[in-house]
Amino acid sequence: MKKFINLSMIIGLVFTLTFIGCEDRSDLTAPSAPSTGSADFTKLVSIGNSLTAGYQNSSLYQSGQENSFAKLIADQVGTSFAVPYISEPGIPARLYVNSLYDAQGNLSPDIKSKEGLGSPLNLDYAAPYNNLGIPGAIIYDVVDETDFAAKSTARANPYFQIVLRNQALGASILKQAIDLQPTLLTLWIGNNDVLGYATSGGTKGTDITGTLPTDANVFNTLYTQIVGGLLQANPNLKIATANIPNVKAIPFFTTVGASVSQALKAAQSANPQIQGLVYFMGDNVTVNVATPADLASYKVLLTLVSSPAAAKIGVPFNWYETVDAPVPPNVDVNFPFGVTPQNPWPNAYILDQVEIGNVETATTAFNQTIANTVAANPNNMVLVNTFAEFNIIASKSGPSGEGYVTQGVKVKADFISGGLFSLDGVHPTNLGHGIVANMFINAINAKWGASIPEVSIASLSGGVPLSKSVQYNAINNIKFPSNFLENLYF
Numbered sequence: 001m002k003k004f005i006n007l008s009m010i011i012g013l014v015f016t017l018t019f020i021g022c023e024d025r026s027d028l029t030a031p032s033a034p035s036t037g038s039a040d041f042t043k044l045v046s047i048g049n050s051l052t053a054g055y056q057n058s059s060l061y062q063s064g065q066e067n068s069f070a071k072l073i074a075d076q077v078g079t080s081f082a083v084p085y086i087s088e089p090g091i092p093a094r095l096y097v098n099s100l101y102d103a104q105g106n107l108s109p110d111i112k113s114k115e116g117l118g119s120p121l122n123l124d125y126a127a128p129y130n131n132l133g134i135p136g137a138i139i140y141d142v143v144d145e146t147d148f149a150a151k152s153t154a155r156a157n158p159y160f161q162i163v164l165r166n167q168a169l170g171a172s173i174l175k176q177a178i179d180l181q182p183t184l185l186t187l188w189i190g191n192n193d194v195l196g197y198a199t200s201g202g203t204k205g206t207d208i209t210g211t212l213p214t215d216a217n218v219f220n221t222l223y224t225q226i227v228g229g230l231l232q233a234n235p236n237l238k239i240a241t242a243n244i245p246n247v248k249a250i251p252f253f254t255t256v257g258a259s260v261s262q263a264l265k266a267a268q269s270a271n272p273q274i275q276g277l278v279y280f281m282g283d284n285v286t287v288n289v290a291t292p293a294d295l296a297s298y299k300v301l302l303t304l305v306s307s308p309a310a311a312k313i314g315v316p317f318n319w320y321e322t323v324d325a326p327v328p329p330n331v332d333v334n335f336p337f338g339v340t341p342q343n344p345w346p347n348a349y350i351l352d353q354v355e356i357g358n359v360e361t362a363t364t365a366f367n368q369t370i371a372n373t374v375a376a377n378p379n380n381m382v383l384v385n386t387f388a389e390f391n392i393i394a395s396k397s398g399p400s401g402e403g404y405v406t407q408g409v410k411v412k413a414d415f416i417s418g419g420l421f422s423l424d425g426v427h428p429t430n431l432g433h434g435i436v437a438n439m440f441i442n443a444i445n446a447k448w449g450a451s452i453p454e455v456s457i458a459s460l461s462g463g464v465p466l467s468k469s470v471q472y473n474a475i476n477n478i479k480f481p482s483n484f485l486e487n488l489y490f
Contacts, residue, residue, distance in 0.1 A: 034077055037449030039238050041077040045130050045182035046070035047142060047173060047226075049192050051436075052133025053159070054083075056422035056429060060135055060159065061090030061118055067430035069437040070131050070186055072455045076441065081130040084163045085121040089114035091158060095423040095481070097416075109416060110479045111423055120162050128169045128176035134159045137173070138192045138206050139214065139222045143229075145171040174226055178233045185230065186440060188242040188386075190366045193219060194359055195426070198247045201303060201348040202282060202355035212358060216365035223369050231380055238448060240440050241374060242384040243367040247359055248298050249394035251415035252425035253351070255478075256302040258398075260310050261295035267314065267339075268292070277313070277338055279345035281352065285330065287341045288352065299353055304415065304425040306349035307478040313338035319346055363387075382447035384439050393420065406435060407457045415478075419462035431462030 046052050053060055054068030062085045065071065074081035088094075093114040102108040134141065136157045144151070145167075152161040170176030177185065193214035197205045205212040230237055247253050260277060268274050276291040277300075290300040302310070309319055317337035320327045327333055335342035351359065367387055374381040390413070393404040397412035404411050411432075412418035415425055420432040428436060434455040441452045 034452040035450060036077060036452065037445070039444050039448040039450050040183035040236075041074075041079045042183045043130075043181055044070075044074050044077075044079050044081055044184050044186075045177050045180050046133055046186040046188075047177055048133040048186070048188040049137040050133065050135035050427060051191060052186070052188055053131065053135050053163075054133070054433065055135045056424070056427040056433075057090075057094040057096070058113075058422075058424040058427075059090030059092055059094035059118075060086050061088055061094055062086060062121070063088075064090070064094075064430070065131070067433050067460060068131065068133070069428075069433045069440060070133065072434060072437040073186070073440055073452075074130070076437070076452050076455060082122075082125055082127070083131045084123075084125075084129050086162070087118040087121055089116055090118045091162070093117055097423070108479065111481070113481045123162070123165060128180050129163060130180065132163060132173050132177055134163050134173065136192065137189070138196070139190050139219055139226075142173045142189060142226050143222060145175075174229055178230065181234065182230075182237060183234075184238045184240070184444075186240050186242075187226070188384075189226075190214075190219065190223070190244050190370070193366065194244060194247065194362050197362075198351060198355075198359050199252065199303060199426075201346075201350050202352075202358065203348050213362035214366075216362065216369070219362075219366050220369045223366075223373060227373050227377065227381070231377065235380075237380060238444075239377075239381045240384055240444055240447075241370060241381060242386045242440070243370045244363050245386050245390040246363065246394070247351075248301070249390040249413060250426055251413060251418070251421050252304045253301040254298065254394075254413070255304050255415040255425065256307050256310050257295040257298065257300070260302060260313065261292040263313070264292045264295070274314075274339050277345055277350075278341055279338070279350050279352070280347040282347060282355070284328065284347055287344045290350070290352070299356075301351040301356065303349050303351075304478075305480055308480065309337075309346070309349060313345075316343070382443045384443045386436070386439060389439055406438070407454070409457045411435070411462065429462035430460040431457060434460040 052068065052070050054065040054071065056064045065083050065085055071081055071083060093116060095111050095113055098110040098112040100109055136155065136159060147167065148161045148164045152158050164173065164176060170179045193206050197213045204210060206214045208215070227239065230239065264274065264276055276289045277295065278287055278289055280286070281288050294300045295302070309322070312319070314336050316334050318327065318333040319337065320333070332342040337343050338345040371383060374383045393411065394413045396402055396404045397414050397418060401412055409431070411420045413420055415421065416423070420428060420435070422429045434457045438454045441454055444450055445452055
C-alpha cells in the first residue's frame with residue numbers, strides 16, 4: 001500500500017479570536033422616544049424562522065430570544081412584543097465552549113451541549129405571540145393549517161406547538177399574524193428552503209421530491225399568497241421584508257474547507273500522489289476530487305459539522321461508524337480516508353459545484369420573487385437586502401480581512417472569532433442580531449420617514465466571553481456533540 005501523510009497532524013484553522021462581551025457598558029443610556037414617520041408601530045408582528053425567533057448556539061432560549069432582531073426593533077420604539085420564552089438551557093440545550101485546548105496544548109475547541117432542557121415559560125399567553133418566528137419553518141409552513149401538535153411530532157420539531165400552541169388562536173402562522181391586526185410586520189422567510197438542502201450536503205431537500213431546494217414557482221406562489229393575505233386583511237399594513245443571504249457568507253460553509261486546503265497542500269509537497277480531497281458525489285457511487293484550490297476558493301464547500309472527520313483525512317477511518325450507518329459495499333475503511341477512491345469523503349459533508357449551483361439558482365429565484373413583490377407594493381413594503389449586507393461582511397472577513405466596522409465595533413463572519421455568528425455557524429449572536437435589527441431600522445427609516453435610533457451594538461455580546469484578543473493557530477479540529485446537526489434548526 002502506498003504511503004500517505006496523516007493530515008490530522010497538520011490540519012489547522014488560522015484566525016484571530018476577537019471576543020466581545022466583557023466591556024464596561026455602564027454609561028449606556030436608554031434611547032429617546034423616536035419618530036416613526038408614516039410607519040405605525042402600534043402593533044409589531046414578526047413572521048419568520050429561527051433567525052426571527054432568536055435561535056442561536058443551536059438552541060432557543062430566553063436570553064437569545066430577548067436579543068432577536070425583532071425584539072430589539074420593538075424595544076427601540078417602545079412597543080409591546082410578546083415572545084414565547086423558553087428557560088435556560090433552552091430547547092435543545094444550547095452549545096457552549098467547554099475548552100479551547102486539547103491535552104497536548106493544541107488549540108482544538110471542544111463544543112458541548114449544556115446539561116438539562118429548558119421549558120416554555122408563558123404557554124398560557126392569551127393571544128398569538130408577536131414573534132411568530134419558528135425554527136425549522138419553510139415558506140409552506142406560513143400557510144399550512146396542519147394541527148400544530150401533529151406537525152411537531154411528524155417533523156420532530158417542537159417549535160410549531162410551542163409557538164403556535166392552539167388552532168383557536170389561528171390555524172396557521174399567517175392567520176395568527178392577521179388575527180393580531182398588525183400595523184407593521186417584519187417578514188423573513190425562505191432561508192430554510194435553501195439551507196435544508198445546503199446544510200445536508202445536498203442529500204435532503206424541501207421540494208416535492210425531498211432532494212432539492214423548494215421549487216422556484218412554488219416559492220413565488222406561496223410568497224405572493226402570504227403578502228396578499230396580509231395586505232387584504234389590512235391595506236395600510238407596512239411590511240419590512242428581508243431576502244435570502246448567500247450560504248457562502250456564513251461560517252457553517254467557510255470554516256473547514258480553508259484548513260483542509262492548507263493541509264492538502266502540505267501533504268502534496270511530501271506525496272505528489274495526493275490529488276486533493278476525494279469525495280462521493282450525490283449518487284454515493286461516483287467519486288470526484290476537490291483540489292486545494294477548489295477548497296480555498298469555495299468552488300466546493302465543506303460543512304462545519306465535518307470538522308471532526310477532517311482531522312482523520314489521510315489515515316484509515318470508518319466515518320460510517322460515527323453516524324451509526326453501515327459501510328457501503330463499495331467502501332473499504334482500511335484505506336486512507338478522504339484521499340483514496342476506496343474510502344472517500346462523505347457526500348453529506350460537502351457541497352460540490354453542481355450542488356452549489358442548485359443553491360445559488362434557488363437563492364437568486366427566491367430573492368427575485370421577494371424583490372418583485374416589494375416593487376409591486378411600493379407603498380406597503382420595503383426590502384431589507386440582507387443578501388448584499390452579509391456579502392459585504394463576508395468580503396471583509398478571513399485572516400486577511402480588515403473586518404466590518406459598525407458604530408466603532410469590528411466584526412467578521414469567521415467562526416467563533418468574528419463575533420457575528422454563534423457556535424452553530426449559522427445563527428447570529430446577540431451582537432449579530434443587533435446588526436440585523438439596524439438593517440431593518442435603516443430600511444424603515446429611509447422608506448417611511450422615521451427616525452428610529454439604531455440599536456447600540458456595543459451593548460450586545462458576541463463570541464466567546466474572553467477579555468482579550470489572541471492570535472490562535474494550529475487548531476487540530478473543532479469537536480461538536482454527536483447529535484449537533486440533528487438538533488440544528490434554521
